[in-house]
Amino acid sequence: MIFYALTTEEEFERSSQIESLIKRIACGEVDAVGALYELVKTDVFAYALSKTGNKTDAEDVMQETFVNIYKHAKQYQPKGKPMAWIITIELNLIRRHFQLAKRTIGIEEQPFSPFLEESFEQKVINNAFISNMLKILSDEEREIISLHLVSGFKHREIADIIDKPLATVLSKYNRAIKKLQGSLKEVKK
């Protein structure tokens, strides 16, 4: 009980910090973007990685998310949920990213070229746990786990963000947790 109370207070404190940074960004303070970056970078990256499944795309999305926060900061209306606003910006970017990727794949169906292969830099995920998580969880499971465990969103909030029924979110979350726990046990062995 004490844990949950503290968690809620921490979350409140964190939200206040984010909101004040967004206000500063809205005033054109670029340094505040750096401060916000330090505060929410893991949340933003975790969500980007869980949605894109690869580090290169996740980094692109991450950068663009912070640039868009700066760009639209004046339009932010404080409602006590700044992370939801940030994740919404990120989600829109990810969707656009996938749309562009789809079109690009359609256009660039070219024969194999060793030069292309050599120039393409795929960043590797070093952390075994995350690497394993990306393998064993489905797209939606990864998304829910990231939003709940990393960013601290409630299941109801996640249901709103990903536009799924609460029951679906809960069942997918439980299934994902079981998979991760099983995977963890195997790693420990």
Next chain:
Amino acid sequence: MKNSLKNLLIESFKEETPDLKENVIKKCKNVVQEEPLQNVSKRAIFRVKLYKTIIAFSLALLFCGGLLTGYFAFKPAPSQNPTVQTYLYLDADPSIEIALDENNVVLECNPLNENAQEIVQGMNFKGMDIQTTVNSIVGSMHLNGFISSNGNSVLVSISSSSPKASDLLSNVTKQINSAVQKTNASCSVIGQAVPISKDLVARANENGISVGKMFLIDKMAEDLGGAEETTVDILSDMSIKDLNFIYLNRPGSIPPNGEVVQGSLEGYLSQEEAIQKLLDYLSITLQDIRIRFVKVVPYARNDKKLVYLIEFEYASEVGVYDYEVDCLTGEVTVGMSASNGRMIVQ
């Protein structure tokens, strides 16, 4: 268990999270911030909406106005035959009226008598060009025996407000001549320009003939001594072949010196031949008489026959004589003394 999993997950993500802060700040410096939406007052939004509505409404009005203008600009005037510029009449016993627009495209094709109905039966000329239409009609006339080897005539009449009416008349006349030649039929083609006259149209309708034929009859009636009702009635019943024959032999075509002018058509006797028939009948020679005139008289005895009325005087004696010679058979039907009215032959 969940907390340890959560901590592990957060720590793992922290490890993987790249440090892109400098890149982000660098990029942000080149980005222009968008203005907040809440700065736009409700009044301003309402004003923008109002302007948009007014513009949309104005555009809609303009569009509707354009449509209406276009509709009325291209809508035919509410008259009986608004786009008819030319009426072309083809007469070869069948009488056909063809209404044409300014591009000589057929708007209507009306048969004016029973024979014409046979000619155009089952044909729809609307929208066709005049050349195709004329070819079809001439072809049908030939098939139905109205243009044959017995030397019929086709009267082409044009009543038009077009400045190119004379060209059209010339072209159609040539075209019919050419079409007739291809059928190996002997047929003469008469072309005439007809003035636009309501009175002419009314009288043509009254007599049940085409405007072209009415105009030809009017001209002939004058030549034959006045457009009296009886003359017009007689001429109206006559075929174009007969009318053409009379027209070619009208009195004006005979020079004052009494020489005979060629005006024959196939099947009819020429004036020369008719005179020879009379000379043979009277057993005299041309040197024995002096011809005062030769003219074709239609249905002189109400028998639907054309006769040459030949008036002459003997060189050796006083007295003027009139003889009628059947134009087709050459039979001398009537002879009388023009001086005292005494009948010589009856």
